[in-house]
Ligand code: CTP
């Protein structure tokens with residue numbers, strides 16, 4: 001191993017979240033609700049060299065395959081993340097996360113009087129993506145703008 005590299009073993013079955021902006025890996029884990037108490041085997045690499053990004057973070061989770069909702073949550077803090085599905089040590093699928101134009105139940109409207117914040121109303125938050133960088137959404141119910149990143 002040369003100086004300046006950090007080697008972490010390959011995983012057998014699970015998910016590698018690659019190309020996370022440097023320093024955001026813990027935000028991704030928090031959004032996924034992974035605290036370490038789930039007993040999942042997780043490797044987190046922070047600020048490692050990347051051809052494309054200069055520096056990046058990587059998360060490897062043994063035995064976990066992500067749901068669509070979890071992929072959307074990752075896209076909130078790591079819009080260019082690559083998801084690698086590993087099976088039997090091989091990369092079986094590789095794709096980029098991508099937020100749809102309309103997101104449901106992903107971000108909350110900051111307007112406390114918005115109908116999507118009323119517990120009695122069976123209304124899920126719905127937002128339209130209006131800007132990529134910085135990421136911004138508009139509440140479909142009250143028009144309030146939410147900035148995420
Ligand atoms: N990986 C892993 N365990 C495996 C296979 C791959 O942890 N059994 C990790 C690699 O270490 C890498 C990522 O999954 O961080 C993607 O693997 P691969 O596609 O082989 O690497 P690259 O070609 O460098 O990926 P990209 O072109 O997307 O940057």
Ligand code: ZN
Nearest residue numbers: 109114139142
């Ligand atoms: Zn609203």
